[in-house]
Amino acid sequence: GAGVSQSPSNKVTEKGKDVELRCDPISGHTALYWYRQSLGQGLEFLIYFQGNSAPDKSGLPSDRFSAERTGGSVSTLTIQRTQQEDSAVYLCASSLSSETEQFFGPGTRLTVL
Amino acid sequence: KQEVTQIPAALSVPEGENLVLNCSFTDSAIYNLQWFRQDPGKGLTSLLLIQSSQREQTSGRLNASLDKSSGRSTLYIAASQPGDSATYLCAVNSGNTPLVFGKGTRLSVIA
Numbered sequence: 001g002a003g004v005s006q007s008p009s010n011k012v013t014e015k016g017k018d019v020e021l022r023c024d025p026i027s028g029h030t031a032l033y034w035y036r037q038s039l040g041q042g043l044e045f046l047i048y049f050q051g052n053s054a055p056d057k058s059g060l061p062s063d064r065f066s067a068e069r070t071g072g073s074v075s076t077l078t079i080q081r082t083q084q085e086d087s088a089v090y091l092c093a094s095s096l097s098s099e100t101e102q103f104f105g106p107g108t109r110l111t112v113l
Numbered sequence: 114k115q116e117v118t119q120i121p122a123a124l125s126v127p128e129g130e131n132l133v134l135n136c137s138f139t140d141s142a143i144y145n146l147q148w149f150r151q152d153p154g155k156g157l158t159s160l161l162l163i164q165s166s167q168r169e170q171t172s173g174r175l176n177a178s179l180d181k182s183s184g185r186s187t188l189y190i191a192a193s194q195p196g197d198s199a200t201y202l203c204a205v206n207s208g209n210t211p212l213v214f215g216k217g218t219r220l221s222v223i224a
Binding site: 033035042045048056059091093098099100101102103104105107109 | 144145147149154155156157158159162202204206208210211212213214215216217
């Protein structure tokens with residue numbers, strides 16, 4: 001696996017349910033980012049990890065959103081009590097450091113009914 | 114606060130034309146600038162990365178330039194093909210912060 005992978009690729013859930021999205025960064029990349037892209041909108045930053053710590057959580061839209069990263073590798077983004085406005089494509093990216101090229105995964109398309 | 118603007122928002126050209134996509138940013142204190150391609154329903158593919166100390170980067174038919182002092186970058190696509198049809202995104206990295214993206218230019222190359 002040379003690239004960033006994300007799972008699931010598609011998720012349909014009912015309003016009020018919790019969802020977990022997973023990101024596997026490129027091996028050795030210390031920086032990991034979550035973004036989301038709503039229909040017809042630009043990319044919106046959510047959270048940034050350097051190793052296992054998150055120095056920048058400023059983009060999380062509400063306290064229903066949380067993320068963690070373990071072992072400096074896999075990250076999960078959790079959305080609790082999903083709302084219809086959470087429907088979007090959630091993209092993960094990783095890079096060797098915060099100043100180098102970012103590589104994106106294919107995204108998870110979340111649909112909240 | 115860094116802001117990135119891309120012009121035009123959409124562009125339609127006949128196959129074979131050379132074209133230029135524009136990107137401007139408000140804060141010149143950047144580490145690098147990346148150009149991405151996004152196909153409908155897909156993730157982002159990195160096309161070119163220009164470090165702040167560089168003036169341009171080339172990859173095949175693509176050439177990206179950077180004028181950091183004036184806050185501008187251009188992506189030049191030579192001899193466009195229908196397969197180049199996609200949305201092209203410019204993003205600026207100021208270090209220890211997330212990428213700041215423009216809203217993209219939607220390119221259609223007509224056969």
